[in-house]
Amino acid sequence: MVIQRSHNRWVAIFTLLIAFMLSALPIPEWVQWGWPEWVLLVFIYWVIALPHRFGLGWAFMLGLLLDLLQGNYLGVNALAMVVVTFFAMLMYRRLRMYRSWQQAFVVFFLVAIYQCISYWSQGIGSNASSGLWFLLPAPISGLLWLWLFVVLRGVRRAFKVA
Amino acid sequence: MFKGRSTVKKFITYGLICISLIIADYQFDQMQRMRAWLSLAVTPVQWLVDVPQRSWTWLDERLQVRDELIAENKQLRSQILLAERRVQKLAALTVENFRLRDLLNSSEQLDEKVIVSELIGINADPFIHQVVINNGFNSGAFVGQPVLDATGVMGQVTSTSAFTSRVLLITDADHAIPVQVNRNGLRTVAYGLGQYNYLELQDLSDTADIEVGDILVSSGLGLRFPKGYPVAQVIEVRHFPGQDFAKVLAKPTAQLNRSRQLLLIETPQQQTLAQQEGD
Structure with missing residues (x-):
């Protein structure tokens, strides 16, 4: 009998790395407004699937890396990431039971919360404003979730990430 | 698994x-x-992230020309950039001479070093107009360093690490x-x-002499940007009766969202300034 010791955590880390690359991709300006929050989406999936492996500590680190990548004030994305992860951890059992469109709806709200926190805490030192357009990535991320969930579940099963 | 209290x-x-980090x-x-x-x-x-772009360029070069030609081509390209920079500067200098300004002033302008x-x-x-470049403090970039492309001022370096720097764009x-208007020397701030296509001049009084088509060049005041490089062209001047200030919009001459090759300018006075800030 072979006890499988490896949790294949590197697979999850690899998906997060791809999410980082997608979020740093040079894209035209009009796409930027609706560009989904890739890192957050992928991380939400892993929190729901494996809450005992991916928690607030991970959220904090990923958020800091995002801040460094985007050149924000340090802590802006980290704060948003920690708050959203906390909500996701509170309801991961319910989320697992939901149908995919219900999940997408919850994800829409989670991303909207994320956008609000990062936008407002960034706003302390800036004078850019553009109404509510900064929320556009939320519905798009929600729609994307329907597809991303299937892909990541496939990845998790194929590599037996536990 | 989920321990409520410890999670809270x-x-x-x-x-x-996080909050203390932000503050x-x-x-x-x-x-x-x-x-x-x-x-x-x-x-x-x-x-x-840059790999696809770089590997495409690499493949493209391999398919077209031989190694020596590539090297030569690259060298020529950077020479063109340098030459274009000189031409930019020349336009402003010519206008200066036309105005018969004090020669002592212009003799102070040394030629800057360029990376x-x-x-x-x-x-x-979309709310942060920044780009990342492949020169860090190891290759001489410093915070506050002005950045140009072939057609105008792009921005300034706001943070450096060992191998990369972050450039804040003028938009x-x-x-x-x-800046100042190249036609008559009117000074203002852009x-x-x-938004990538617009700069605004907020401090011009309603009667100020400014027209659509005027070229704005960097004025050198503020000691950060060197004098005389093109910044923007005025595209809209609107007067509001009853208001003290006109609304003036200008379009940056640099190709802010297209240029891939940039020039970092190094003036002696700026380096001492950066050193003072560093101390």
């Missing part, structure tokens, strides 16, 4: 850490240095650059609006 405690702890980063300059080293962690991601740099990343956040909502 953790949540509050991390939340407080510290907003208030204290010392965070710059820490960030410079932390940024090394994300440099590989920035390089990886050719390449763009390796842009910020995906960022937090950026302002002192503010970024957070």
Whole structure:
């Protein structure tokens, strides 16, 4: 009998790395407004699937890396990431039971919360404003979730990430 | 698995850490240095993202010409950039001579040293107009260094790490650059609006002599940008009866969202300035 010791955590880390690359991709300006929050989406999936492996500590680190990548004030994305992860951890059992469109709806709200926190805490030192357009990535991320969930579940099963 | 109370405690702890980080980063300059080293962690991601573009360029070159030609081509390209920079400057200098300004003043202008740099990343956040370039403090970039492309002023370096630097573009909502109208020397300040195609001149009185088509060049006041490089062209002047200030919009002459090769300018006075700030 072979006890499988490896949790294949590197697979999850690899998906997060791809999410980082997608979020740093040079894209035209009009796409930027609706560009989904890739890192957050992928991380939400892993929190729901494996809450005992991916928690607030991970959220904090990923958020800091995002801040460094985007050149924000340090802590802006980290704060948003920690708050959203906390909500996701509170309801991961319910989320697992939901149908995919219900999940997408919850994800829409989670991303909207994320956008609000990062936008407002960034706003302390800036004078850019553009109404509510900064929320556009939320519905798009929600729609994307329907597809991303299937892909990541496939990845998790194929590599037996536990 | 899910331990309610300890999660709440953790949540509050991390939340407080984040908030104090934001405040510290907003208030204290010392965070710059820490960030410079932390940024090394994300440099590989920035390089990886640039791989498709770079490998495409590489393939393209291999299919077209031989190695020697590539080297020559690259050298010529950077020479063109340097030459174009001289031409930009020349236009402003000619106008200066026309105005018969004091010769003592213009003899003070030394030729600046230039580093050719390449763009390796842009910020995906539409509210932050920043790009990442492949020169860090190891190759002589410093905070506050002006950045140009072949057609005009692009922005300034706002943070450096060992191998990369971050450049704030002149159109960022937090950026302002002192300029003057090339036609008559009228001085003002061009503010970024957070839109790639526009700069705004907010401080011009309603009667100021400014017209659509005027070229704005950097005035050199503020000691950050060297004097005489083109910044923008006025595209709209609107007067509001009853208001003290006119609304003037200008379009940056630099190709802010297209240029891949940039020039970092190094003037002696600026380097001493940067050193003073560093001390």
